[in-house]
Amino acid sequence: MPDDLAAPERAPSFPAPGGQLPQHWSKCFGCGDDQPAGMTMTFVAGEGLDVTGRLEVAKKYQGGPGVIHGGILTTAFDEAQGMACMSLGTAVVTGHLEVDFARPIPLGSVLEIHARIDGTVRRKVYTSAEARIVSGPTADPDAVVATSRALFLTVGAEHFEKVKNFVDGTPSSPFETSSV
Ligand SMILES: CCCCCCCCCCCCCC(=O)SCCNC(=O)CCNC(=O)[C@H](O)C(C)(C)COP(=O)(O)OP(=O)(O)OC[C@H]1O[C@@H](n2cnc3c(N)ncnc32)[C@H](O)[C@@H]1OP(=O)(O)O
Numbered sequence: 032m033p034d035d036l037a038a039p040e041r042a043p044s045f046p047a048p049g050g051q052l053p054q055h056w057s058k059c060f061g062c063g064d065d066q067p068a069g070m071t072m073t074f075v076a077g078e079g080l081d082v083t084g085r086l087e088v089a090k091k092y093q094g095g096p097g098v099i100h101g102g103i104l105t106t107a108f109d110e111a112q113g114m115a116c117m118s119l120g121t122a123v124v125t126g127h128l129e130v131d132f133a134r135p136i137p138l139g140s141v142l143e144i145h146a147r148i149d150g151t152v153r154r155k156v157y158t159s160a161e162a163r164i165v166s167g168p169t170a171d172p173d174a175v176v177a178t179s180r181a182l183f184l185t186v187g188a189e190h191f192e193k194v195k196n197f198v199d200g201t202p203s204s205p206f207e208t209s210s211v
Contacts, residue, residue: 032157036150039080042120046076052114058200061110065200070103072110080118081147084111088140088167099136104162108179111146112158118148121185123156128181136176140167146179156183 046052052074057065062072070092074084086107094100109125116123136142146160162177164170 032149033152035152036157037152039119039148039151041080041118044120045118048076048078050076052076052082052117055114055117058198059110061106062114070107070110072107074111074114076118077145077147079147080115081145082111082115082117084114084144084146086142086144088136088138088142090138093138095135097135097137099138099140101130101132104132104136104177105130105179107142107144107162108146108160108177109181111144111160112179112181113183115146115148115158115160116156116183119151119156119185122187122190123183123185124190126155126182126184128179130177130179132177134174134176135169136162136164137168140164140169142176143172154185156185158183 054062054064057063060066060069063069070086072084072086074082076082088099092099092103108130109128113123142162143165144160144162146158149157149159158181160179161175163172163174164176165172
C-alpha cells in the first residue's frame with residue numbers, strides 16, 4: 032500500500048448508508064439479474080466508501096468436496112471491491128486482485144463480504160475486503176474466513192468502446208459509465 036494515498040469524496044450518486052446498490056450491469060456474472068449462470072450478489076452501501084455484499088453459496092459453486100470453489104470466492108471479492116468503487120462515481124476495472132483463504136466455506140453458507148476503498152493514487156484505487164459466514168452450518172459472524180486486496184483502475188468510456196461489439200444483451204448502466 033503506498034504512503035501517498037488520497038482519501039476520495041463519496042459521490043453524490045452513491046446510495047445513502049443502508050441503501051441497496053443497483054447492479055452495475057444486468058448481464059454481470061457477479062450481480063446481474065439477467066445472467067442465468069450468475070451469482071446474483073446483492074449489495075448495500077456503508078457509511079463511507081464501503082459496501083456489504085451477500086452471496087449464497089449454492090451447490091453449483093462447489094470446488095473441493097463440500098466447499099466453495101476458490102475462483103468463485105475470488106469472483107465474489109472482485110465484485111464486492113468493484114462495487115465499493117461505485118462510491119467514487121467513476122467506472123473502474125480490476126487490475127490486480129489477491130485473496131487469502133483462511134477457513135473452509137461450506138456449501139449452504141451465506142457469506143457477507145465487507146469491501147472498502149482504502150485510498151487512491153491518480154487512477155489507481157486501492158481496495159480491501161473480508162468475508163464472514165453469517166448463516167449456514169459453520170456460521171460465525173465474528174470469524175473472518177477470507178480476505179482480499181485489489182487494485183482497480185478508473186477508466187473512461189473509451190475503455191468499453193473497444194469491446195462494444197462483444198456485448199451480450201442490452202446494456203444497463205445506472206451510473207452512465209458505460210458507452211457499450
Ligand atoms: C459509478 C461507477 C460505476 C462503476 C461500477 C463499477 C462496478 C465494477 C464491479 C465489477 C467487478 C468486476 C470487475 C471486472 O471484472 S473488470 C474486468 C477485468 N479487468 C480487465 O478486463 C482489465 C484489463 N486490463 C486493462 O484493461 C488495463 O491493463 C488497465 C485498464 C487495468 C490498465 O491499463 P492502462 O493503460 O489504463 O493503465 P496504465 O498501464 O497506464 O497504468 C496506470 C497505473 O496503474 C498501474 N497498474 C496498471 N495495472 C496494474 C496492475 N495489474 N498491477 C499494479 N499496478 C498496475 C500502473 O503501474 C500505473 O501506475 P502509476 O504509473 O500511475 O503509478
